[in-house]
Amino acid sequence: MNYPIHLAILVLLWGFIYTSWSLMGRLGLVSFGHGAFMGIGAYTVVMLWNHFGLSPWIGAPAALAFTAVVALIVGYPCFRFRIVGHYFALVTLALSEVVRLLITASRDFTGGSLGATPNGALHEGASAALGALQFSEKWVWLAIVAACWVGGLWVWRLVDRSMARLALQAISEEEEAAASIGIHVTRAKLRITLISALMTCMGGILYAQYQLYVNPDAVSGIAISLQMVFGVIAGGMFVMLGPTVGAAFTLLLAEGLRLAFGNRYPALDTTVYGVMLVLFIIYMPKGILGAALAAWRGKSVLRT
Amino acid sequence: MSDIFDIFLLEAVLNGLLLGGLLALLSLGLNLIFGVIDVVWICYAELIMCGMYAVYYLHVQYHWPLVIAMLGAIGIVAFLGWLLHQFVIRPVLNAEPINQLLVTGGVLFFLQAAATLAFGIEFKNLGVQLPSVRLGEMSFSAARLIAFAAALGGVIALWFFLRKTYLGTAIRAISQDRAIMPLMGVDPARIFAITSALGGALAGLAACLLVLQYDIHPAIGLSFGPITFLICVLGGLGNMVGGFIAAFIFAQFIAVGGFFFAVEWGYVIAFVFFIAVMFWRPRGILGK
Numbered sequence: 001m002n003y004p005i006h007l008a009i010l011v012l013l014w015g016f017i018y019t020s021w022s023l024m025g026r027l028g029l030v031s032f033g034h035g036a037f038m039g040i041g042a043y044t045v046v047m048l049w050n051h052f053g054l055s056p057w058i059g060a061p062a063a064l065a066f067t068a069v070v071a072l073i074v075g076y077p078c079f080r081f082r083i084v085g086h087y088f089a090l091v092t093l094a095l096s097e098v099v100r101l102l103i104t105a106s107r108d109f110t111g112g113s114l115g116a117t118p119n120g121a122l123h124e125g126a127s128a129a130l131g132a133l134q135f136s137e138k139w140v141w142l143a144i145v146a147a148c149w150v151g152g153l154w155v156w157r158l159v160d161r162s163m164a165r166l167a168l169q170a171i172s173e174e175e176e177a178a179a180s181i182g183i184h185v186t187r188a189k190l191r192i193t194l195i196s197a198l199m200t201c202m203g204g205i206l207y208a209q210y211q212l213y214v215n216p217d218a219v220s221g222i223a224i225s226l227q228m229v230f231g232v233i234a235g236g237m238f239v240m241l242g243p244t245v246g247a248a249f250t251l252l253l254a255e256g257l258r259l260a261f262g263n264r265y266p267a268l269d270t271t272v273y274g275v276m277l278v279l280f281i282i283y284m285p286k287g288i289l290g291a292a293l294a295a296w297r298g299k300s301v302l303r304t
Numbered sequence: 305m306s307d308i309f310d311i312f313l314l315e316a317v318l319n320g321l322l323l324g325g326l327l328a329l330l331s332l333g334l335n336l337i338f339g340v341i342d343v344v345w346i347c348y349a350e351l352i353m354c355g356m357y358a359v360y361y362l363h364v365q366y367h368w369p370l371v372i373a374m375l376g377a378i379g380i381v382a383f384l385g386w387l388l389h390q391f392v393i394r395p396v397l398n399a400e401p402i403n404q405l406l407v408t409g410g411v412l413f414f415l416q417a418a419a420t421l422a423f424g425i426e427f428k429n430l431g432v433q434l435p436s437v438r439l440g441e442m443s444f445s446a447a448r449l450i451a452f453a454a455a456l457g458g459v460i461a462l463w464f465f466l467r468k469t470y471l472g473t474a475i476r477a478i479s480q481d482r483a484i485m486p487l488m489g490v491d492p493a494r495i496f497a498i499t500s501a502l503g504g505a506l507a508g509l510a511a512c513l514l515v516l517q518y519d520i521h522p523a524i525g526l527s528f529g530p531i532t533f534l535i536c537v538l539g540g541l542g543n544m545v546g547g548f549i550a551a552f553i554f555a556q557f558i559a560v561g562g563f564f565f566a567v568e569w570g571y572v573i574a575f576v577f578f579i580a581v582m583f584w585r586p587r588g589i590l591g592k
Contacts, residue, residue, distance in 0.1 A: 105568035274414025
C-alpha cells in the first residue's frame with residue numbers, strides 16, 4: 001500500500017511547487033530561478049539541523065526569511081529596471097545556478113554534490129519525531145503535503161480574485177500602459193514574486209524532510225528550474241489545477257514507462273517527455289487541462 | 305615565494321584568455337541565431353553535445369581520420385540546426401516570445417535523454433592526448449591553444465562572410481529590419497534556414513574543440529549551456545561584439561577566481577557579477 005501513497009505524496013508535493021511557480025508564470029513572469037528558492041529551503045533546514053541541532057520548526061522560518069531576502073535582492077532591481085521576458089528568464093537562471101554552485105562549492109559543510117542526509121531522529125520503534133519533522137508513516141506525510149497543496153490552491157484563488165491579479169495581467173500585456181494608469185509595477189510584481197518564492201521554499205523544505213536526502217542537482221540549478229517550468233506547461237498554467245495535472249502527468253509517465261520497460265531504458269521517460277513538451281508548446285499551448293477544458297466547453301476560451 | 309605566485313597568477317590569466325576564445329565561439333552561434341531569427345536556442349549546448357558524440361563515433365567507431373570526422377560532425381550539427389528550425393522553431397515563429405524560448409527547452413530534454421538512451425551515461429573519451437606547451441615556468445595545454453586559434457579563425461571567417469558576401473549582407477539586413485526585407489526580394493524563410501544551419505555549424509565547430517579537452521557524457525550540455533546564455537545576455541543578446549567582450553570577462557572571472565579559490569567559486573563570482581551588471585545595464589554591456 002506504500003507505493004500508491006508515495007506516488008500521491010509526490011504528485012501533491014510537486015503539484016504544490018508547480019502551483020507556486022505558476023503564480024508568477026501565468027502573469028508573464030517566467031522564472032528559470034525557482035530552483036534557487038527550493039534549494040535554499042531544503043538546504044537551510046537540513047544544515048541547521050545537522051550542524052547546529054536546530055529543529056526544522058526553527059529552521060523553516062529561517063529558510064523562509066532567507067528566501068524572502070534573496071527574492072527581494074534579485075527581484076527588486078529586476079522589476080525596478082524593467083528586466084522582462086528573455087532577460088528576466090536568464091537572470092533568474094543565473095540565480096539558480098549561483099545557489100547550486102554555492103552548495104556544491106561549500107562541500108566541507110554541505111557534502112557537495114554527494115548530497116546530505118538529515119541526522120535520523122526516530123528512536124527504535126517510534127514512527128514519528130515531531131520536533132525533527134521526521135515521520136516513518138507515509139499517511140502522515142500524505143496529510144501534511146495535502147494540507148500544503150490545498151493551501152497553495154487557496155493562495156492561487158486569493159490571488160486570482162484580487163485586484164493584484166488584474167494589475168499584473170495589465171502589466172504582462174503592456175507594462176508602460178499599466179504604469180500610466182497608476183499601477184505600481186515594481187510593487188505588484190515584487191509581491192507576487194515573494195509569495196511564489198516563499199511557497200517554493202516551503203516545497204523544498206517538505207521535499208528534503210520527506211525524502212530525507214538532499215543533493216544540489218536535485219533541489220537547485222537549471223535542471224530542476226526547467227523541470228518546474230515544463231511540468232506546468234504540460235498541465236496548463238492558466239487553470240488552477242493545471243500545475244497539479246502537470247505534476248501527475250509527468251510522474252505517471254515516468255512511472256508507467258518504468259513499469260512497462262523496467263530499468264532497461266533509463267532515460268526513456270524523459271525522451272518521450274521531451275518530444276511531448278515540444279508538441280504541447282506548438283499545438284497545445286494551454287496544456288493538458290487547459291485544452292481539455294476548452295474542448296469540454298466546445299469553444300476556444302480566452303486565456304485568463 | 306611571491307615570484308612563483310605571480311607566475312601562477314599570470315598562467316591563470318593566460319589560461320583565462322584561452323578559455324575566453326572558446327567561450328566567444330560558443331556565444332557566437334547563439335548570438336547569430338538570436339540576432340537574425342530573434343529566438344534563443346536553449347538547447348544550443350545540447351547541439352554541441354551531439355557534435356561531440358558525432359566526432360567520437362566517426363573517429364573511434366568508424367575510424368575516420370580525426371580531421372575528417374570533425375568536418376563530418378560540423379556537417380551533422382549544421383543539419384541538426386536546420387532540422388531544429390524547420391520542425392520546431394518555424395511553427396512557433398509567430399507565437400509569444402516566451403513559447404519560442406520554451407519550445408527549445410523541450411528539445412533540450414529530448415536531446416539529453418535521447419543521448420542517454422542511445423549512448424549510455426558512461427563518460428566517453430576521444431583518446432587523443434595532446435602535449436602541453438611550456439613557456440618559461442608556465443605550461444598550457446595544446447588543446448586549449450588550438451581551440452583558441454580555431455575559435456578566433458571561426459570568428460574572423462564569420463565576420464568576412466557577413467560583411468563580404470551577398471548572403472551575409474542579406475542576413476545582416478534581415479536582422480535589422482524583418483518587415484522590409486521581403487519587399488526587397490529576400491526570402492526570410494530561406495535566410496532563416498541558412499542562418500540556422502550556420503548556427504548549427506558553429507556549434508559543431510565548438511564541439512570539435514571541446515571534445516579535445518573534455519570527456520563526453522549526455523549531461524555535458526548543462527555545464528556549458530547556462531554560461532553561454534549568460535555571456536550572450538551580458539554582451540547584449542544578438543550583439544556579437546558584446547558577446548565577444550563578455551566571453552573574455554567571464555573567462556577571467558572563472559580562471560582567476562578558480563586560481564584564488566576553488567573552480568566553482570570562479571563560476572559563482574562570474575554569475576554574481578552577471579546579475580549585478582544586469583541591474584546596471586539591463587540590456588547587456590553593448591545592448592541597445
